[in-house]
Amino acid sequence: MPEFLRLLDARSLSLEPLSVETLQINITRLCNQACRHCHVDASPRRREMMARATWEQCLAVLERHPSIRHLDITGGAPELHPDFEQIVRRARAVGRHVMVRHNLTVTLDGHPISGASMAHLPGFFAEQGVEVISSLPYYRASLTDRQRGRGVFDKSVEAIRRLNAEGFGRPGSGLLLDLVYNPAGAYLPPDQCSLEAEFRRELREKLGLEFNRLLTMTNMPIHRFRQQLEQRGGYERYMEKLMENFNPAAAAGVMCRSMISVDHQGRLYDCDFNQMLGVELDAEAPATIFDFDMSALLARRIRFARHCFGCTAGAGSSCGGATADSGMEQEAS
Ligand code: SF4
Numbered sequence: 057m058p059e060f061l062r063l064l065d066a067r068s069l070s071l072e073p074l075s076v077e078t079l080q081i082n083i084t085r086l087c088n089q090a091c092r093h094c095h096v097d098a099s100p101r102r103r104e105m106m107a108r109a110t111w112e113q114c115l116a117v118l119e120r121h122p123s124i125r126h127l128d129i130t131g132g133a134p135e136l137h138p139d140f141e142q143i144v145r146r147a148r149a150v151g152r153h154v155m156v157r158h159n160l161t162v163t164l165d166g167h168p169i170s171g172a173s174m175a176h177l178p179g180f181f182a183e184q185g186v187e188v189i190s191s192l193p194y195y196r197a198s199l200t201d202r203q204r205g206r207g208v209f210d211k212s213v214e215a216i217r218r219l220n221a222e223g224f225g226r227p228g229s230g231l232l233l234d235l236v237y238n239p240a241g242a243y244l245p246p247d248q249c250s251l252e253a254e255f256r257r258e259l260r261e262k263l264g265l266e267f268n269r270l271l272t273m274t275n276m277p278i279h280r281f282r283q284q285l286e287q288r289g290g291y292e293r294y295m296e297k298l299m300e301n302f303n304p305a306a307a308a309g310v311m312c313r314s315m316i317s318v319d320h321q322g323r324l325y326d327c328d329f330n331q332m333l334g335v336e337l338d339a340e341a342p343a344t345i346f347d348f349d350m351s352a353l354l355a356r357r358i359r360f361a362r363h364c365f366g367c368t369a370g371a372g373s374s375c376g377g378a379t380a381d382s383g384m385e386q387e388a389s
């Protein structure tokens with residue numbers, strides 16, 4: 057039995073699916089950036105795109121199931137998909153809350169293949185009332201650029217300024233801009249509330265920027281981040297840290313209990329991380345969006361494995377940030 061399951065068993069924890077409130081669709085691996093910690097291995101060289109028939113089916117599933125309240129669109133940089141705007145408009149037209157994982161810099165960089173301008177994105181997001189969720193690893197240039205590439209901080213600041221000008225992050229606008237923090241190294245994120253206050257103070261006072269929430273995420277021990285740890289001989293030490301900081305309250309809130317992730321070919325997964333590892337749904341569950349079956353999905357066994365300790369350490373980690381109070385010391389290394 058995998059050690060994550062052994063631990064759940066030893067603690068008599070049963071993490072069954074609770075609902076499918078969110079459909080997360082990964083529509084492309086193409087990205088204008090190639091960040092060091094990217095668990096998707098996205099880059100300007102990737103070409104995977106979700107086909108029209110597949111995203112049409114995702115929207116049909118949304119229409120059939122009003123209980124799926126959120127459409128979470130991710131990539132790569134999802135805005136680089138040729139049908140991105142159509143997908144957003146259609147989901148909004150059927151009344152769904154749409155979240156876009158927006159890397160900020162794409163607004164300034166433009167399309168890495170066609171060279172087309174993407175400067176209209178803040179206005180489009182505002183017009184459609186989407187929730188914008190954007191990585192900003194730190195409020196200073198050095199750490200952000202180290203993780204995401206030289207010049208990324210300055211471009212991110214300019215992109216936030218443009219989002220703020222459209223009303224994002226401004227009180228009373230109803231337009232939400234969330235920033236995402238992840239640690240620069242092999243340590244757990246600090247307390248989300250305190251860090252949010254620190255980010256707000258620094259970004260407001262020094263740069264005049266506004267945002268709604270700061271979401272803290274743990275670096276998952278997969279793909280590029282795992283390779284870096286292995287190159288430095290720190291993978292096992294990091295895993296031990298995640299395991300030592302296992303938090304049952306965080307485990308209860310893992311996102312796979314309330315979402316389904318869809319890859320660009322329409323295959324279904326418990327979450328984005330399982331998708332990136334090619335860990336498909338339990339054999340009894342539907343395999344693709346074309347045979348979506350809510351009852352069967354709610355009855356499935358979630359495919360937990362070793363990397364799941366990344367979701368359950370400290371205050372927990374999910375697409376929506378921390379899932380619990382940590383109640384335990386956060387270590388830095
Ligand atoms: S911007 Fe996001 S998707 Fe693109 S490389 Fe960086 S982490 Fe990956």
Ligand code: SF4
Pocket residue numbers: 310311312313326327328329330358359360361363364367
């Ligand atoms: S990595 Fe594991 S615990 Fe985290 S959301 Fe995915 S399946 Fe659930």
